[in-house]
Amino acid sequence: MGTTVFERRRPDDAVVDHALSGARRGVFWLEDVERPQHPPVRGTVRTDLAVVGGGYAGLWTAVRARERDPDRRVLLLEAARIGWAASGRNGGFCAASLTHGRENGRRRWPGEIDRLDELGMRNLGEIEETVARYDMDVDWERTGEMHVATEPHQVEWMREEGHFLDQEAVRAEVHSPTYLAGSWNPAACAMVHPGKLAVELARVAAELGVEIHEGSRVTGISGRGTQTLAIDGGGRVVADHVALATNVFPSLLRRNRLMTVPVYDHVLMTEPLTAAQLSAIGWRNRQGIADSANQFHYYRLTADGRILFGGYDAIYHFGGRVRAAYEDRPESFRRLAAHFFATFPQLEGLQFSHRWAGAIDTCSRFCAFFGLARAGRVAYAAGFTGLGVSATRFAADVMLDRLSGLETERTEFEMVRTRPIPFPPEPAAAIGINLVRASMDRADHNEGRRNLFLKTLDAVGMGFDS
Structure with missing residues (x-):
């Protein structure tokens, strides 16, 4: 197999050691915002609509439910804190x-994609309008996302996407020696600031x-008509309708x-850059950036001049559980740091x-x-798979349409009416998922060529080319 630019341009270990020496385990977005506390459920509570989950999907569902019907009683249940999981930990790419x-x-x-793209753009515009209407302090910047080619075989992919930037043009936007096109x-x-958006x-x-x-925390749901939600600690919620927005956590x-x-995703956040450091990388238009491999990085500037740099490793742990212990993986953070300085060697010394x-x-x-x-x-x-910052609002309206028995354009899409293929139980899940990861890594090292295993997954509808 060949090498990638991140291996060819790998910085010295001393650069990585220094950069990580002061990095502490903590989610910058959640530390950068005050989060008001909300009381737990006590006793038995009656409501028209119970929303389970205090991330973006649940929050948008609650907001849209009241906007659509101001007389509807709506109650939102969160097991821990608002926005503490994926909604407070992502890169902020809306x-x-x-x-x-x-x-x-x-x-x-294929027959729906053009209209789905149109509705996606409309949904993004409606989020922007909502931010303005309610004067939401979320560091909103409509800058777009720039995809970059870092290997020769990826250049043609950039042409196919449209809005093409050749090497000179893409490096004029952001100064990285790894960029070949964009x-x-x-x-x-x-x-957007993920923590502020949740709050x-x-x-x-x-x-x-x-x-x-x-x-x-909701521990169970029961009932033939009216639904009863059992709450850890003895509380109960009785609801006419329920919207489940638990996402990565086990479904009820x-x-x-x-x-x-x-699947665990890893992120680094830098200290604020100096004026000289910002000048060295350009990036005047502040767009989000993602490279184009199967194992890709995403990165962006924050309002106070830091760089968030995440992605690449996507780690599945046997058993499919969500555990805090899985969040600290030193080899992933070291790999991210090395790739950061391969991308921006002029920032050597930044921590x-x-x-x-x-x-x-x-x-x-x-x-x-x-x-x-x-x-x-x-x-x-x-199942948002890391792209839910905006899609959760669309999902909220789909759930509310369906709970109201409405047939709308949203509910008639094949995308909405069909379900994906389930994953197999263990140990097949771990074997298959890790084989996919290894195969995608091999493709990245082989000019994007997909092996027979990936081609088979493509054929049965389980393949993915980022």
Whole structure:
């Protein structure tokens, strides 16, 4: 196999050691915002709609429910704190795509992709309008996302995406010796502060009349008509309808237990750059950036001039559990740091202030799936696979349409009406997922050529080319 640019340009170990020496385990976004506390459920509470999950999917569902029907009683239940999981740990890329990129959607739903892309852009615009209408302090920047080619075989991929930038043009945008070409659509993505977005959505929800409860883990759901939610600690919620937005955590519905797996993503955050350091990399247009390998990096500037650098390693742990112990993986952070300085050698000497990881709710089609249960009383959406910052708002409206028995354009898409292929139980899940990861790494080292295993997954609808 060949090498990638990150191996050819690997910095000295001393550079990596110095950069990580002050990095502490902690999520920068959640430390950079004040999070009001909400009380747990006590006793038995009655409501029209119970929303389970205090991440973006649950928060958007609560907000949209009250916007659509101000008289509806809405209660939101969160097991821990608002936005503490994936919604507070991501890169803050609020991308328009509902299908994890046009190519993923085109392969699966060729007759729908153009309209899905249109609705994705409209959804992004509606998020921007919501931010403005409620004066939400979320560091919103509609800068777009620039994809970059770092290997010769990826250059043609950039041409196919449109908005093509040749080597001179892409390096004029951001000064990295690894860039060979790029593609940049300034309208199709916004940068946002993930922690602030979660907190502000909770603020808006509360101001609209949503009752929010933290520390209220739902342990079970029962009932033929009206649904009863059992809360850890003895509380109960009785609801006419329920929206499940638990994503990476085990579903309360048995039918969904094998539909998602948790895959751990790793992130580094630098100290604020000096004026000289910022000048050395350019980046005046502040767009988000992602490179184009199967194992890709994503990175962006923060409002206070830091660089978030994440991705590449996507780690699945046997058993598919979500555990805090899985968040500290030194070899992944060292690899990220080395790749950072391969990308920006002119920043040698810069240190990282934070390191963290979080679990992504991956499904086999790599974008959200939807459904109804309990005779239409319970709706769910999950499987966003790391691209849920904007897609969760679309999912909220899908769930609310379905719970209201409405047939809308959203609910008629094949994407919405069908479910992905479930993952196999252990040990087959771990074997298969790790074989996929190894095969994708091999493809990255072999000019993008996919082996027979990946081609077979493509053929049965479980393949993914980032």
